[in-house]
Amino acid sequence: MLKVKDVVFRYDGQAEPIINNLSLEVTAGSICGLLGPNGAGKTTTIQLILGLLKAERGMISIQGRTLADDPVAYKKGVGYVSDSHSIYDNLTGQEFLNFMADMYEVSTARRVAVYEPLIKELQVQTYLNRPIKSYSHGTRQKFSIMASLVHDPPLWILDEPMTGLDIEASSVLKRRMREHREKGCTVLFSSHLLEICEQLCDTIAIIHQGECRHTAAVKNRAEGEKSLEQLYLEVVKHEHA
Ligand SMILES: Nc1ncnc2c1ncn2[C@@H]1O[C@H](COP(=O)(O)OP(=O)(O)OP(=O)(O)O)[C@@H](O)[C@H]1O
Incomplete structure (x- = not known):
């Protein structure tokens, strides 16, 4: 449904790309959580998907359509909740x-x-x-x-949507996200809250230093498999070493 392939991006004047050959796929009818340390590139990735920023290389498509194919249809296919309003x-x-x-x-x-x-x-x-x-x-x-x-929108993208919401509103939002998936639509959201990802997501993608370092299924994890927290810490560990 959403395909991001080998995307490279740098903000004006930056010597090194902030987003570095980032690839990510989210299937229709699923909820994907974008996790990653502060500054990892989650918001930048979201803005690239939305077409608010332009990649210098790579390809992004929603339902098989790129922004260049049909900008209006592409943008109508997405609903966006920004982290600043x-x-x-x-x-x-x-x-x-x-x-x-x-x-x-x-x-x-x-x-x-x-x-x-x-x-x-x-x-x-x-x-x-x-x-x-x-x-x-x-x-x-x-x-x-x-x-x-x-x-x-077939694709609903939310950047840290739980931040600042009261408990009742968070509960409404979580229900709405599940209902969106049940209709066959797709939800992608960034979060720092592993528990929310565990409750809601089908998959998580861990972004680190502008790359998608790991994707994992959240539900039906095999017995003995690492917890999401262990997995996350291992993927980002060299940052804290
Ligand atoms: N407008 C900008 N100009 C230059 N650099 C920027 C700009 N916006 C973000 N950056 C840098 O790009 C990198 C990725 O930022 P981004 O906001 O995408 O990270 P994030 O993963 O969403 O972080 P957080 O979890 O703190 O919200 C950071 O190093 C940030 O400082």
Whole structure:
């Protein structure tokens, strides 16, 4: 479903690539957790997949389509929850939700059908007509999550989505991620929380120093197999040596 092959990327002015021949595959109808130390390249990888950054080499495709093949269809195939939500400060939550639905050309009936249950589940009714600049981080996160689902994206990408969410909202998000997978869609999210990956993921990918160093199945691990924590620590250990 998602294929990232031998991608190389460096930010302007950098001598060495930050992303180094990174390859990753996520199958349709699965949840994949991106793990890795601070600065490993998780957010950069996500932004490359989204087309917010441009790789200098390599190939990225979603459902067999690259950004160059059909930029609009490619972008409509992805829903994104960023780890920073500062750009819509002057809109109210309701205006932001409508703006995102307009951008994805989602009908009024469809946006109501998506947003109404989410507004109730995430308990944000009282925030709808207030400016986003007055929201806490967690409330911004809730609006970002709602907006990312309005076009029912086949690939849902979330960058550290649990950060700042209260316990009820985390529980709603986890359920929504599972439901997305049950519909045959795909979820990719970055996290520093191994327990969340153990609860949710079918696979994990460990990013270290701009490379995907290891991928592993999370469920049905054979008896005697290493725990995810042991596995993770072994993959990244030379950083701490
Ligand atoms: N705009 C930028 N310009 C230059 N370097 C950057 C920029 N953004 C990130 N970097 C560098 O790229 C590397 C990868 O950063 P990235 O944010 O992708 O890591 P991450 O794995 O998401 O980290 P964290 O877990 O701390 O969020 C880091 O060394 C970071 O300092």
